[in-house]
Amino acid sequence: MASFELNGTLKALKVEQARAQKELAKLGEAITVLSELSRTRMGVLNGIVPKRILSAAARNKIAKAQRLRWAKVRKQQAAKP
Numbered sequence: 001m002a003s004f005e006l007n008g009t010l011k012a013l014k015v016e017q018a019r020a021q022k023e024l025a026k027l028g029e030a031i032t033v034l035s036e037l038s039r040t041r042m043g044v045l046n047g048i049v050p051k052r053i054l055s056a057a058a059r060n061k062i063a064k065a066q067r068l069r070w071a072k073v074r075k076q077q078a079a080k081p
Contacts, residue, residue, distance in 0.1 A: 054062075
């Protein structure tokens with residue numbers, strides 16, 4: 001009789017283990033999806049915002065545009081007297 005109870009208990013535990021493993025797999029998938037969403041939507045990895053890296057050509061282009069803006073301002077100020 002004790003063997004029958006032990007087999008039933010063992011079978012119930014195996015069923016519960018399989019259910020728990022499926023639930024853990026679903027939780028793992030949910031965590032993966034959420035972590036990838038936060039990375040792609042916010043550009044954030046582990047709460048750290050990555051710095052934007054510009055090429056030398058892009059920095060030169062921005063600097064040139066800023067010099068032109070300042071030249072325009074100076075020209076307008078010189079024409080006001």
